[in-house]
Amino acid sequence: MRGDDDVLVLVAHGTRSARGVEMIAALARAVGARIGRTRVAFVDVLGPSPSEVLRATTGRAVVVPAFLASGYHVHIDVRREVADSGHRDVTVTPALGPDPVLAGVMMRRLWSAGWRDGDAIVLAAAGSSDIRALRDVQRAAALLAAASGTRVDIGYVATAEPTVVEAVESARNRSGRRVFVASYLLAHGLFHNRLHSAGADGVSDPLGLDPEIVDLLAQRWSAVSSPVAGSRYYREHDDDVCRPGRSGS
Structure with a gap:
């Protein structure tokens, strides 16, 4: 059951392109219209960072990495940001892609x-x-x-x-x-x-703001929408569940 303070945190890489930043913001607004409170965070180039957003979040948080492949940013940066935030009720979903x-x-x-x-x-x-x-x-x-x-x-x-x-x-x-x-x-x-x-x-144009991508992000939220105790990291194609403090591969 979702609480009023629960939030989806859409984490993107970050860009100096105003057009790119606005696209991410528009994507978050579209997802928010489906599922409720949605915030945007960036791991590079500009802020706010995921840890800053999570520290300002009082309810349960679902972090969705808006990355098309899971490399260093997804496996290391996002993990570190969640740990640094001190938030104890966070779920990190699989990345946006591939799909x-x-x-x-x-x-x-x-x-x-x-x-x-x-x-x-x-x-x-x-x-x-x-x-x-x-x-x-x-x-x-x-x-x-x-x-x-x-x-x-x-x-x-x-x-x-x-x-x-x-x-x-x-x-x-x-x-x-x-x-x-x-x-x-x-x-x-x-x-x-x-x-x-x-x-x-x-x-071709970038993937951008597309109704099916909005659906996909909303599905990431709904897949983990039941309450969880403590921070957990769910990796696509990886059955390991990692908790803060445990070193990753």
Whole structure:
């Protein structure tokens, strides 16, 4: 049973793009219209931080990482922020992605960008040095391949390889067809802007504010909506339940 003080905390990376910040805020407002009190926190670039939001929360909190892959920010930063907050009634859900819902949204974005059957696809992700995040991106590419019925290559904007430019060139040389970049990014910002110089025939919009993504976030809330005692961390594809003070892998 939900209390009046319970809150969903939507945790995003953070961006200097005003357009990107507003998209996250709009996403939180849309989710809040479904489930009640919703706050936004950021792990980098700008505030408030998750620990600051949690310290100002008196009721039970459900933290939803608005990340498309679970790497350092999800496994380390969010865990540390929850512990630093001192809040003792927090549940951290699995990250937003990967998920078949996101593959469906990417397909609609690709169609809008001009992609047609037979064109090649490069999924463009932010990149990470965390192997867990890279595995999640591979799963996202597999889901998009199933949705599109065609091979999906992967390119990274930063940190990992191949780069989006390299992936676009490789896909064009292999297929001899038009190449479209599927933006596996949540919001507009520096990373998405870089995709337009990757040499593709078209670039889809970021996932952004979409009714199905709002539904997905609301489902994250409802899946853990029963009261819990103490802070718990639930990891997708990982049966381990971690509590504050226990070192993670």
